[in-house]
Every structure is written in C-alpha cells, then in structure tokens.
Amino acid sequence: MGKKGDLSAFERGMVVGARRAGLSISETADLLGFSRTTISRVYRQWAEKEKTSSERQFCGRKCLVDARGQRRMGSLVRADRKATVTQIANRYNQGRQKSISERTVRRTLRQMGYSSRRPPVTSMVYLIKWPVTADMAEAKIQEGYITVSGQKLFYREAVPAQNSSKPPVLLLHGIRFSSKTWQDLGTLHKVATAGHRAVAIDLPGLGNSSDAKAPSPLGEPAPPSFIKDVLDTLNMVPAAIISPSLSGMYSLPFVLSNPQNVAAYVPVAPICTDKFKAEDYSRVQFPALIVYGDGDEQLGEVSLLNLKNLSNSQVFCMKGAGHACYLDDPDTWHHRLLEFLDSVK
Template identity: 85%
Template sequence: MAEAKIEEGSISVSGQTLFFREAVPAQSSSRPPVLLLHGIRFSSQTWLELGTLYKLAAAGHRAVAIDLPGLGRSSDAKAPSPLGEPAPPSFIQDVLDALNMVPAAIISPSLSGMYSLSFVLNNPQNVAAYVPVAPICTDKFKAEDYRRAQFPALIVYGDGDEQLGEVSLNNLKNLPNSQVFCMKGAGHACYLDDPDTWHQKLLEFLGRLK
C-alpha cells in the first residue's frame, strides 16, 4: 500500500492564521476524520515525525494536525484565552468547520486540553470520539459536565506522569462512555515513549467506532 501523502496548508480562524498538516486515505472511507492537537513543546510536526498521520490515513481516517496559536508555524496567531484557561468552545468548532471535518475524533494531549475540553463538553454532537492524553484544564469543569457527554472516549496517560496523569484521570473518568489506557513505563508525552503501543491502542479504539 502506498504511504499517504502529507499536504500542508492554513486556515483562518477568528482572523488568525493556523497552519496544518493533513494525510488523506488512498481510497474514500466512511471512518471519521481525526483532528490532532499537541502540547506546549510540540506541534503538528510531532505527529508527522511519529508517523501518526500516516497510520491514521492508512487505517482509513482523514487526519489533520494543526499548530495551535503561538506555537509551531502558527506562532503569529494569538490564543483566544490565557494559558491554562479554557478557550471558547467556538475555537475548535471554527477549526473543524474550516477544515470541513464535523463530526471528528479529537486527540488532545497536555496543553491542548484548554482548547478541546470546552468544545467536546459543550458540542458533544460534533464529537465522533475523544482521546485525551493527560490534558490540562480538566479541573475547570464539574463532574456533571463530563457525565452529560456520551461520545466514546479513550483516556490515555503514562504511569510515570506524576503531574497530570492521575489528576486528569480523576476528572476524565466521569465521562460515561470511556475506557482508560495507562501506558507502562511512559511519562507525560507517553506516545513518544512507546509509539508502537500508542498507535496500536489508538487504532483499535478508532476501529471500533460505529
């Protein structure tokens, strides 16, 4: 099978220009598109180098990784909220609308929790699935906010993540349709510590979506 080609582009969101990388399946597929966000020390380049974009496309998913405001090749864009505070739900909604990928599965590590959580909890109808990887801001929402969200969720963290792993899990486990995957011997950016296990579990989870 030929490896997916990576396309680069930009979208305008609230007057800001955001860079993205995209991998499209070789054949048309009914599988949900996947939006990949990233942590503060990373960018869409991370998902390219790790091979996640290629693997998602090979499994039939259109995969788009964006550079969040102020980071990567979106460095000139201004964040819609202060660091560590939930962004308006409209931010990710506008991203998905601009990319024509509603509903989408959303992969959200670390810093990107400030963008993803407010969106998925306020617009669950536009979420095909949610894969939080020890995101920040989980404590900014109430247990009942999580309990109302019925989308499938795969909660991922590394057992060596002593900062955000357990904290985020304690809040995210209120998601009613969720499963937990603890990556053994992995730290905060657990997907980097064991890419093979990360990809296997992610693709298994996405493959079970209706």
C-alpha cells in the same frame, strides 16, 4: 535557558498563566521545560510589578553544556541509539575535568529535541525520527493554512488513498510540540492508512502558527467556538479529537459543550480537566479513550481523576511512560489508538 532575558514575552506570559491557573512551580517547570528558578523569578517579578518584563538579565540554572558540548552529546547518541542516559553521561564525562549529572544529560537531550523513555530500571533515549514504511506511503501528506477568527493557523493533513466513511481525526499537541510531532512519529500516516482523514494543526503561538494569538490565557479554557471554527473550516464535523497536555484548554470546552460534533475523544493527560464539574463529563455520550503514562505523577493522575467521569470511556495506562507517553512507546500508542478508532462508528 540560563537567562530569564532569553525568554520571549510569550514564554513569560505562559509562565504567569500556568502559575495563575494553579500549577505549582514544579508542575509549571515540567510543563514548559524551564528551570524552577526561572519559573519562580518570572512569576515573582510579575506579582510584584504586574508585568513579565524585567531589566534583570540573569536567572535560572547555569548552562553546563555549551554548543560544543551539545554537538558531542548528539554524536554519542547517534553512535548508539539504544544507549541509556547513564551510558551517555559516562561517555560524555570521560576525559573531562568537570563532569555533569545524569539529570543534566537528560535535560540537555530534551532541549536538543531528543526524548527519553522511563522504564522501571533505566532510561532509553531515541530520536523522534521514524522511517516512512510502505504502508505509510499509501497516505498522501499536504500542508497549508486555514483562517480562524481572522488568524492563520498551519496544518498538516494525511489523506487516505481511497475514500472512506470513517470519521476524520483532528490531532492537537502539547506546549513543546507541534503538528510536526505527529508527522515525525508516524501517527498522521498510520491514522490515514487506517482509513481516517487525519489533520494536525499548530495551535496559536506555537509551531508555524507562532504569529497567531491564543484566544485565552494559558491554563484557562478557550471559547468552544475556536475548535468548532477549526472543524467547520476543515469540513471535519463530526471528528475524533486527540488532545494531549496543553491542548486540553482548547478541546475540553468544545467536546463538553458540542458533543453532537464529536465522534470520539482521546485525551492524553490534558490540562484544564479541573475546570469542569463531574456532571459536565457524565452527560456526554461520545466514546472516549483516556490515555496517560504511569510515570506522569502530576497531570496524568489529576486528569484521570476528572476524565473518568466521562460516561462512555475507557482508560489506557501506558507502562513505563511519562507525560508525553506516545513518544515513549509509539508502537503501543499506535496499536491502542487504531484499535479504539476502529471501534468508532
């Protein structure tokens, strides 16, 4: 993203919304995946002229890895799925006049759809593509659209092979992800195989719901009626709700004002936790599993500070994991998630 002109109006709006919500330039860059220079200039342009469009074309860091370089980097990763970022950088720079840093390698891999682990010593890179095992095949996957407030939202659903009395599970997602993340990771299958109806939606403006308009600006709590309408339309009340990062702006207003419709809550370093008072959290009684990665020094710690006021909550810190901690260690994530859901009556 070397040019500000490459950003859509929606993406520029997200930058402005995040900064107005109180996020720093670095926090906004980490959340949205844009450079700090781009964040700074887009917001300054809006502040000076109260708009996010601009005739200036160039903004942000220079693109150091072109399409050919990305193909080469992808080949290196596929040749050795367990290679560290350091190893990939060294192999990529061999025979090149201008070398690139490990930071550039990590950023490029993230833009290409790879994710990185961050254990204490080194970083492991892997593709977010998980094989469908025999137990996963027991759950049936279907896709479709629902209409909420006159807008179409895409969803993926995994149905248990047998009828179950266990509560259904609604899976939301972060700003750089979609319902497909939960399918590729295997979470949809595993939750359904454990006996829960599992539904993952694409939030407004993202994934296959890109034409839908968000009910509130980025970083501002959405009306509680949004998630309520989603659950009512899907016939999922009461539901366990898994809510990482961006989706906190949708889930928190709902769970805190409609606790009777919540079977359980699994917040994963969500945004907007600071928009509510301690007593708002303490008065609800549904079971909650607060999840964050110990490498998430921003949203992880901020969200924990507020979410720990939930009166019936457990805290699960994923070691060596970052903001999207479920991607860094899927096995640990699935084990603890299913253990928690199994305890929900």
